[in-house]
Amino acid sequence: MSGVTMMKCACETCLCVVSVADAIKKGDKYYCSQGCAEGHKTIKGCGHSGCGC
Numbered sequence: 165m166s167g168v169t170m171m172k173c174a175c176e177t178c179l180c181v182v183s184v185a186d187a188i189k190k191g192d193k194y195y196c197s198q199g200c201a202e203g204h205k206t207i208k209g210c211g212h213s214g215c216g217c
């Protein structure tokens with residue numbers, strides 16, 4: 165009975181949609197990967213093809 169909430173990754177150039185349960189939460193934002201969560205300061209891309217981040 166878990167309604168899985170899907171959120172778009174909060175990284176602007178990222179197109180990924182992640183479930184809130186799997187996302188990396190930072191503040192009130194949800195990210196698909198460590199790279200997105202840290203703002204791509206040290207990690208480029210998100211590991212998913214088709215994303216421009």
Ligand SMILES: [Zn+2]
Pocket residue numbers: 173178179180196210211212215217
């Ligand atoms: Zn992505």
Ligand SMILES: [Zn+2]
Pocket residue numbers: 173174175178179180195196197200210
């Ligand atoms: Zn992302």
Ligand SMILES: [Zn+2]
Pocket residue numbers: 175176177178199200204209210217
């Ligand atoms: Zn990203």
